[in-house]
Amino acid sequence: MDFEAVYQGREIAYGAASPQTDLIPWRLDGPQPLLVELEAAGDITGPVLECGCGLGDNAVFLASRGHEVTAFDAAPSAIEQSRSKVTAAAPVTFTVADATELNGIGVPGGFRTVVDSAMLHCLDADQRRAYLTGLRRVCAPGAKLHVLCFSGELAAFLKMPAAMDEDSLRADFAEDWAIRRMEPCQYTTGLSMQQWHSLSPALSNAPEGEGLVSVDEYDRVLLPFWRITAELT
Template sequence: MSDSDKPFDYAAADFNSVYTGGELLEGAAIKVVPWDIGEAQPDVVELEQKGRFSGAVLDIGCGPGDNAVFLAGRGHRVTAIDAASAAVDQARERAAAAGLEIEFAVADATDLAGYEGRFDSVLDSALFHTLPGPARPLYAAALHRVTRPGAQLSVLCFADVPGGMPAPLSVPGEELRATLTEAGWEITLMELSEYAGVAVGMEKFFERTGQRPRLDDKGRTRLPVWKVFAERVSG
């Protein structure tokens, strides 16, 4: 098997490197941040309009910060966390440029020690599917620990459906539902939606994985995601 035929080692993805001009995946030639569209995700805008965020809001896996900046700009009290320090640095710069106060931190999403019982709302915009399988239950449990009873969780997660991202970056609906339910989250809505991403610089990755994502009128990729609403169950 030639190098061009080998599957990518997603477990070795370097999320910190890609924010500083490095490569996200060896052999994928990805030197752009694929999820950095320079504005909040369209679904996040819609979620805010639907009242999914109130009280203390956690943006977990905040990336370059555009979702957090949008939510703070709408008057929400936001804490934004990412495991990649370079992402948090960029997010801080964008918040400062917008004149907004957001609490940023570098932290492990599967732990979140020190944040117990703090949040009323959580946004996961494309974090769940980046975690290796064994880490996903730990992550869902950590979110339960850091939220208050009745907290609302909104998740956008690459969906294991035709036209979607390759496994393990796409998640079967049954796995997502079971993981959240077992961690104390009651799912109130689960439906397919689309996630906007960067097309330029992703050509080699899509060629190797056989993907032909739909492009929108802004030239951005539109990939299928599960849009999940869940409510924290006490306990």
């Protein structure tokens, strides 16, 4: 996917059968509720690294809660827009970087927490392993990694770059990370149900897709995701 085009506001298709659109499904103009839950539970400890930060709302939220935050994205347009949200009350170091290389990413002593909200599933199998292994270089011993990513049942319809079933994910984490929690959850999007149906015709028209997604109290579509917490070994 051309994420630079996405953040420039150009129309793209999210699948072979999907229409061209300038919608950004993960844009909430606020933090992802699942991340807010993690922070409220005390599961975030700075310094924090957010990988694939997009428009920066998660990073700004964490900084507003008093955490030291570095955030990167591969799309320069995303980082440019994210930097405009930085304030004295919510300072964030935003930078352009490739998740499989992490060039220029680091803090003295290493990051204590890594947050990945819907980036991991954008990587193919080789990229995913390079990313998970590369995090070791920039993290402190015992660092926590929180990942929110497509579940296997959803990924099967959307044809992701790599398998998202539990066994495949556990195998890729195993070399450098010990999974402490892996459970299904519901990821909040900025889409209405009508918009979701237009962007995912293959899923919406399949009998197996019935009931796979739902909506929250604000009529935003909730997608079936994995919530993974792992510890650097």
